[in-house]
Amino acid sequence: MKIIADTHLHSDFSSDGKNSMTEMALSAIKKGLKIITFTDHLDFDYPVCPNPQTGKAEIFKQLNADEYRSAIEKVQSETKNMLHILIGIETGLQPDNALLNKTKDFTDSLKPDFIIASTHCVCGQVLAPYSFFKDKTQKEAYRKYLEDVLANLSMTDNYDTAAHLDFIERYYPAKNVEDKLLKYTQFADIIDEILLTLIRKDKALEINTAGIRYGLNSIHPSLEILMRYKELGGKLITIGSDAHKANDIAADFEIAAQYLQKTNFNAYCVFKNRKPEFIPL
Numbered sequence: 001m002k003i004i005a006d007t008h009l010h011s012d013f014s015s016d017g018k019n020s021m022t023e024m025a026l027s028a029i030k031k032g033l034k035i036i037t038f039t040d041h042l043d044f045d046y047p048v049c050p051n052p053q054t055g056k057a058e059i060f061k062q063l064n065a066d067e068y069r070s071a072i073e074k075v076q077s078e079t080k081n082m083l084h085i086l087i088g089i090e091t092g093l094q095p096d097n098a099l100l101n102k103t104k105d106f107t108d109s110l111k112p113d114f115i116i117a118s119t120h121c122v123c124g125q126v127l128a129p130y131s132f133f134k135d136k137t138q139k140e141a142y143r144k145y146l147e148d149v150l151a152n153l154s155m156t157d158n159y160d161t162a163a164h165l166d167f168i169e170r171y172y173p174a175k176n177v178e179d180k181l182l183k184y185t186q187f188a189d190i191i192d193e194i195l196l197t198l199i200r201k202d203k204a205l206e207i208n209t210a211g212i213r214y215g216l217n218s219i220h221p222s223l224e225i226l227m228r229y230k231e232l233g234g235k236l237i238t239i240g241s242d243a244h245k246a247n248d249i250a251a252d253f254e255i256a257a258q259y260l261q262k263t264n265f266n267a268y269c270v271f272k273n274r275k276p277e278f279i280p281l
Contacts, residue, residue: 005035008240018245027246043092088114095151114271117159161204164220204236209252
């Protein structure tokens with residue numbers, strides 16, 4: 001069983017992207033993918049923070065919708081008959097109506113095939129030891145993160161899938177991997193609310209393989225959370241590597257396929273014109 005679509009990719013249109021769209025597309029073709037979706041970052045009001053490598057203050061650069069669409073259309077033309085490329089965006093949400101409206105104005109102008117909802121910062125802070133986690137227990141930090149995830153997904157319908165649901169565990173300052181993990185049993189009440197919100201709104205849940213590359217030995221979300229989504233009636237799954245460089249496209253997709261098998265999903269989906277199309281396993 002081979003997964004043929006990667007629906008979470010970042011080119012150098014994202015501040016943290018390392019390769020051009022053409023380089024990303026050529027890597028996808030080489031790896032045997034049939035479909036990819038570019039989902040570069042759109043994070044309005046993302047806090048300025050120091051780059052951990054350089055120490056310089058950085059912020060996500062803002063996209064121009066026309067330039068972004070034109071660049072994707074150019075690569076679509078270059079790879080015609082070899083790869084189906086879709087237009088997507090990863091929206092970094094915060095529970096603020098003005099920001100949510102600003103994000104919707106942008107996506108309305110872009111008219112993408114696919115919109116990812118992500119929570120990259122909480123309480124106006126990046127998820128980093130020197131800011132958000134300071135003076136908080138792990139339980140306090142994780143619950144506040146989940147509260148913002150729930151608020152973000154509840155306050156808008158302007159998304160198609162919820163990305164890396166346990167994203168926060170990438171950044172929690174613990175030495176042991178087991179101490180980083182967001183465990184369903186500790187937060188079952190609010191995780192169930194998040195999953196039920198997705199189900200009621202007919203939104204997808206993303207399987208994101210980047211957790212393995214972050215040393216967590218697991219994809220996002222955990223198998224336990226994915227199983228709970230299925231138990232509650234969830235039907236829509238998208239799959240993304242969250243690649244920020246060409247070599248990481250489709251990384252660990254064999255593990256994503258195993259997760260799907262273990263949770264008895266028999267298909268995943270891609271979004272075209274904001275509508276899900278199912279790909280059987």
